[in-house]
Structures are given as C-alpha cells and as structure tokens.
Amino acid sequence: QQPVQSPQAVILREGEDAVINCSSSKALYSVHWYRQKHGEAPVFLMILLKGGEQKGHEKISASFNEKKQQSSLYLTASQLSYSGTYFCGTGHSSNTGKLIFGQGTTLQVKP
Amino acid sequence: DTGVSQNPRHKITKRGQNVTFRCDPISEHNRLYWYRQTLGQGPEFLTYFQNEAQLEKSRLLSDRFSAERPKGSFSTLEIQRTEQGDSAMYLCASSFSGTVQETQYFGPGTRLLVL
Numbered sequence A: 001q002q003p004v005q006s007p008q009a010v011i012l013r014e015g016e017d018a019v020i021n022c023s024s025s026k027a028l029y030s031v032h033w034y035r036q037k038h039g040e041a042p043v044f045l046m047i048l049l050k051g052g053e054q055k056g057h058e059k060i061s062a063s064f065n066e067k068k069q070q071s072s073l074y075l076t077a078s079q080l081s082y083s084g085t086y087f088c089g090t091g092h093s094s095n096t097g098k099l100i101f102g103q104g105t106t107l108q109v110k111p
Numbered sequence B: 001d002t003g004v005s006q007n008p009r010h011k012i013t014k015r016g017q018n019v020t021f022r023c024d025p026i027s028e029h030n031r032l033y034w035y036r037q038t039l040g041q042g043p044e045f046l047t048y049f050q051n052e053a054q055l056e057k058s059r060l061l062s063d064r065f066s067a068e069r070p071k072g073s074f075s076t077l078e079i080q081r082t083e084q085g086d087s088a089m090y091l092c093a094s095s096f097s098g099t100v101q102e103t104q105y106f107g108p109g110t111r112l113l114v115l
Helices: none
Strands: A004-006 A009-013 A018-023 A030-036 A043-049 A054-057 A060-065 A070-075 A084-091 A105-110 B005-007 B010-013 B019-024 B031-037 B044-050 B053-057 B065-068 B075-079 B088-095 B110-114
Touching (some): A009 A018, A030 A060, A030 A070, A070 A084, B044 B065
Antiparallel strands (some): A018 A070, A060 A070
16 A cells, blocks of 8 residues: 655756656545655655645645546756655545655755 | 654663653644654554544554553653564654645654664
8 A cells, every 4th residue: 555656766967857756556635745864854845635736846846646646746957955765645535644655765966 | 833852862772671752743733643664664654643532553553552642742652572673763743634735744753773
C-alpha cells in the first residue's frame, strides 16, 4: 500500500527542472508533499485534495490525477536550497488523518 | 507558535530497557501523530490521537509500544523491552482537523539507538 515514488534519485544543475512522481495502488483522497534535509524533520510543501487540482508555491508546483491515482511534484529553475529528500504522503479517506509515505526521492542540486 | 517539540532529541539505551519519548504539539492542534523513520525510508505511521482519544494504531505496531495523550495536549510514546530493531527516528506531527486541507507539521524527532 506504500506509494511508489520515481525516480529514486536525481542530480541537477542549478536552474534545471525536475519532476517527481508518486503513484498509489489505492484510491487517493489527498497527497501531501514534504522535503527533508539530512538530520532534520520533514518540512511541509503542499497538500492536494482529490479533484485533479494543481497548486503552486513559488517555483514548486504539483498536480493530482485522481483517475490515475498519482501526483507529480514539479521543481522549476532549481536552486541549491532545493536539495534534500522529497516524500509524498497519501491519505485515503476523509475520516482519518493517517498518511502513508513513499520511500522518498533524493534530489541533489549542484552549482 | 513555537512548533512541535520533542524530547529527548537523542536516546541511547541497552536492549531490554524501557524508553519514553514526549511530544508537545502546536497548541491549537487537536490531532497528534507518531511515525517511525529508518534510514533511507519514509516515515512509517504508528498511531494517532484526536484530542485524548487514540483513533488508529498500526497493525504492524508491536504490543511493546504504547502511546498516551491523557489531557489532549502532549503525548508520550513508550517502548518496553527495547530491541535493536527499534533503533530509528521517532517523529511526532500535529494538525488541526477542522480544515479541509489538514496539514501535519513535524517535530524534530527523537533518535533512538538500542545497543
């Protein structure tokens, strides 16, 4: 039931773009994206609810495809500060706040 | 708003000992979650509370693990008879369930090492 993230790792140069995917085998109610730097707590980026919406946060945006049961995180014109591990957490019901997290995608941005 | 806090930040114990961790959520948040994270993996759900009620507990959670939130504010997670496999980062998160876009905010975690 754990969502599958792809790719597992990506290396970018500053200014390049990246896409991180999150696929679930179970019907999705919500998708939550977090970034975690080594030794630190996960930091919330954005939440998407079922309805196929897309959200943006500066140069980071995400989409949610309810039919395909997947979400994608788009990182545009990457900065050094974007380096870290990105996790998607999936919610499968409006009755519970429980999230199931993917295994993570490690992003390294080089100068 | 001081964020979610957890104590201690690090704990080293010997196999067979009991340990207890504390989590203080963001003050207006009514939900509190416990997750466990091992190296290279995403957070794994353990249990969560709404106010003082424990609403869900992972089926993977051993009966050596118990959590409480007696007054609907802070929470404690106790592990009895620790095993080396319990070594992990234990993360606490809190949220407010009164909004459609319920967001969980994580604390800094307690890193447990069982020798």
